[in-house]
Amino acid sequence: MSRELKSLFLLDPGVVYLNHGSFGACPAPVFADYQHWQRELEREPVQFFGARSGPLMAESRAALGKLLNASGDDLVFFANPTTACNMVARSLKLGPGDEVLSTDHAYGAMERTFLFLQKSARFTYTRRAMPLPFTTPAAWVERFLEGVTPATKVIFIDHITSASAVIFPVAEVIRRARAAGIFTIIDGAHAPSQIALDLAALDPDLYIGACHKWLCAPKGSAFLYARREHHKWLMPLVVSWGYLPDAEPGEHNLIDYHEWQGTRDMAPFIATRAAIQFQREHDWDTVRADCHALLRDLRARVQALTELPPLYPDDQADHWYSQMATLPLPEVDLNELRQKLWGEHKIEAPLHRFGEHNVIRISIQGYNTEADADALVAGLKAGLGR
Numbered sequence: 001m002s003r004e005l006k007s008l009f010l011l012d013p014g015v016v017y018l019n020h021g022s023f024g025a026c027p028a029p030v031f032a033d034y035q036h037w038q039r040e041l042e043r044e045p046v047q048f049f050g051a052r053s054g055p056l057m058a059e060s061r062a063a064l065g066k067l068l069n070a071s072g073d074d075l076v077f078f079a080n081p082t083t084a085c086n087m088v089a090r091s092l093k094l095g096p097g098d099e100v101l102s103t104d105h106a107y108g109a110m111e112r113t114f115l116f117l118q119k120s121a122r123f124t125y126t127r128r129a130m131p132l133p134f135t136t137p138a139a140w141v142e143r144f145l146e147g148v149t150p151a152t153k154v155i156f157i158d159h160i161t162s163a164s165a166v167i168f169p170v171a172e173v174i175r176r177a178r179a180a181g182i183f184t185i186i187d188g189a190h191a192p193s194q195i196a197l198d199l200a201a202l203d204p205d206l207y208i209g210a211c212h213k214w215l216c217a218p219k220g221s222a223f224l225y226a227r228r229e230h231h232k233w234l235m236p237l238v239v240s241w242g243y244l245p246d247a248e249p250g251e252h253n254l255i256d257y258h259e260w261q262g263t264r265d266m267a268p269f270i271a272t273r274a275a276i277q278f279q280r281e282h283d284w285d286t287v288r289a290d291c292h293a294l295l296r297d298l299r300a301r302v303q304a305l306t307e308l309p310p311l312y313p314d315d316q317a318d319h320w321y322s323q324m325a326t327l328p329l330p331e332v333d334l335n336e337l338r339q340k341l342w343g344e345h346k347i348e349a350p351l352h353r354f355g356e357h358n359v360i361r362i363s364i365q366g367y368n369t370e371a372d373a374d375a376l377v378a379g380l381k382a383g384l385g386r
């Protein structure tokens, strides 16, 4: 949280950028590393693809594994969470009578994958209503798991949701699901680096994460983590050289099946190492804590302005949010407010309707400062006529 950190990002300094959650933002040194690998490819494409990219990808997976407390052999890079979700959903052997249980907070693009596939496979996709406001993680888990039926074969939930920007208590859900023989897929697009993610402790069946959001990698870097016993049945979305026609089913390796998808840009994956390094060098545990403190304070200031109760409480354990939070707004015309915030104040923060609430989602990343918080409070004050 400093001007020095702000100056390392490529964002337009004229914009009050409070929307890291949508597409992340890449610091200049990480972006330079990304371009370096693109140039290395262009210098000698045959050597790059034939000899260098494989070890570089393995090093990047190992670095990611170290960050997330997982083996690099259980991680495979995908260009984005949407693609990883498509591969996973298409690999599941689901049919009539089976249910995928999710929530009404799931990200629309991921949800659509299941809605698309259920038409042909005829399983049921259930969006369990989890209405805001939330109180305690324990109450949340009980309400969610009351939705489990004998048909529930898969639980698909977010670790940190998009529109509502809330951390779901996934550890307990995973634990209880495993005890009940239910398979878990976690959409962790917003989790890596926004929270200290420990995959070994969580131990989900499958976990999808983005590196191009809170880890600040270049666009086009995401991953799937798969428990060892699931490697053999995850079918490649794109069949390529990694498929060995003469191998017995289950003999192939997770990386072979999914990593090589024909000629493509591997630079975002390789540069993910530089993103991890960048955050380590800049003491990201402290940055994350400072961002949370700024957001916590901003939440209180906006709440004082709107006089609306929060959608989830602050608590000592920081259960519900880290660097991104969704705050309720009064019943105003959101289009008008959006135009004012952007047109008059150059504030980039998403406004939308969530359930019964008008809301604003605020992201705080290391490049944000007190001045950004002040600008948002001033913009809302003017926009809401307070």
Ligand SMILES: Cc1ncc(COP(=O)(O)O)c(C=O)c1O
Binding pocket: 021, 022, 080, 081, 082, 083, 107, 109, 110, 158, 160, 161, 162, 187, 189, 190, 210
């Ligand atoms: C919760 C969640 N899941 C998945 C995605 C999809 O990410 P991508 O568009 O990079 O595939 C997003 C994107 O914002 C998201 O917020």
